[in-house]
Amino acid sequence: MPLFYQAVEETFKEIPDYRPVFWYVNDGSVDGTLAAIQQLQAQDADVHYIDFSRGFGKEAGMYAGLQNAKGDLYTIMDADLQDPPSMIPDMLKEINNGFEMVGAQRTNREGEPPVRSFFSNLFYKLINRISQTKIVPGARDFRLMTPKVVEAVLAMSERNRFSKGIFGWVGFRTKYLPYQNVERQHGETSWSFSSLFRYSLDGIVDFSDAPLTFVSWLGLASFVGAAIALIVIVVRALTYGDPTPGWPSMVSIFLMIGGLQLFAIGILGRYIGRIYLEIKHRPIYVAREIK
Structure with missing residues (x-):
């Protein structure tokens, strides 16, 4: 000093x-x-x-x-x-x-x-x-x-x-x-x-x-990607059959979607947490x- x-x-x-x-x-x-x-x-x-x-x-x-x-x-x-x-x-x-x-x-x-x-x-x-x-x-x-x-x-x-x-x-x-x-x-x-x-x-x-906008677009992209993947899986099963169970791919998709959801909830939590602290005055x- x-x-x-x-x-x-x-x-x-x-x-x-x-x-x-x-x-x-x-x-x-x-x-x-x-x-x-x-x-x-x-x-x-x-x-x-x-x-x-x-x-x-x-x-x-x-x-x-x-x-x-x-x-x-x-x-x-x-x-x-x-x-x-x-x-x-x-x-x-x-x-x-x-x-x-x-x-x-x-x-x-x-x-x-x-x-x-x-x-x-x-x-x-x-x-x-x-x-x-x-x-x-x-x-x-x-x-x-x-x-x-x-x-x-x-x-x-x-x-x-x-x-x-x-x-x-x-x-x-x-x-x-x-x-x-x-x-x-x-x-x-x-x-x-x-x-x-x-x-x-x-x-x-x-x-x-911007983080809120980002997770919104990320969720939309994830939905579109999952929809395209579902169409591909259905077409492939109708065309070639599906002799092999697809649980590994399903688990991967579930983990991916779950991770995106947790990521989005985390960002939302940051904003909600700020609101919570502010309203305490x-x-x-x-x-x-x-x-």
């Missing part, structure tokens, strides 16, 4: 007309994170924090920060310095040029495993093909926003959040500034491959109904302390 605070303070020396107000979100951390934030707050009255009652995830943390902060402009940043504070002055210039949201876009993924980079690129290609909401490849949550943008983002109070999609959906005049990937300065990522995969699925389900986060 002190390293991040110092880096931001150093950056704002370049833009003395602006003063940063910090809102840290402690997402259920059990190490010395909260104590470090409280120590910073004792030194600077512009340091605030939100201490979650447990870990609610990054999406809830961003929502909480935007909801509680008050300012002329807003930015979201990871405290591990993967989001370079040195970009803030350039973002501010674009805001003054008339843009309402200026984001950071990674141009490379150096330091990441090749498999993760491959699937990340595949995800962006897939979701931009099936979704009407444009999601910029390599875009980070790190961005500078006007109050109007933040108000629109907070108005989308859905519990299952995919902020990259939300930022694209709300629109506004937006520009992305490219930058080279920056290695994490401290700490370790909590994002495993499986958690990133689930997060990607959430993004697809939240911003596209649970809060996006619960804070132990906001100070």
Whole structure:
């Protein structure tokens, strides 16, 4: 936390007309994170924090920060310095040029495993093909926003959040500034491959109904294929007879149809599960302390 605070303070020396107000979100951390934030707050009255009652995830943390902060402009940043504070002055210039949201876009993924980079690129290609909401490849949550943008983002109070999609959906005049990937300065990522995969699925389900359309066409294709196969079997039996019982082929067909049905039910279950969680109207986060 002190390293991040110092880096931001150093950056704002370049833009003395602006003063940063910090809102840290402690997402259920059990190490010395909260104590470090409280120590910073004792030194600077512009340091605030939100201490979650447990870990609610990054999406809830961003929502909480935007909801509680008050300012002329807003930015979201990871405290591990993967989001370079040195970009803030350039973002501010674009805001003054008339843009309402200026984001950071990674141009490379150096330091990441090749498999993760491959699937990340595949995800962006897939979701931009099936979704009407444009999601910029390599875009980070790190961005500078006007109050109007933040108000629109907070108005989308859905519990299952995919902020990259939300930022694209709300629109506004937006520009992305490219930058080279920056290695994490401290700490370790909590994002495993499986958690990133689930997060990607959430993004697809939240911003596209293409999977439902896909299983509908898959079911139709399966029905047509089965009908053609049945006609072929009947014609062959009438023409050549059927001396050999056809239980192996029947079992294969049953397994194929059953697998397609389970696959379709699984996709439907994802959407129904999202509806179930939304109608509970649970809060996006619960804070132990906001100070």
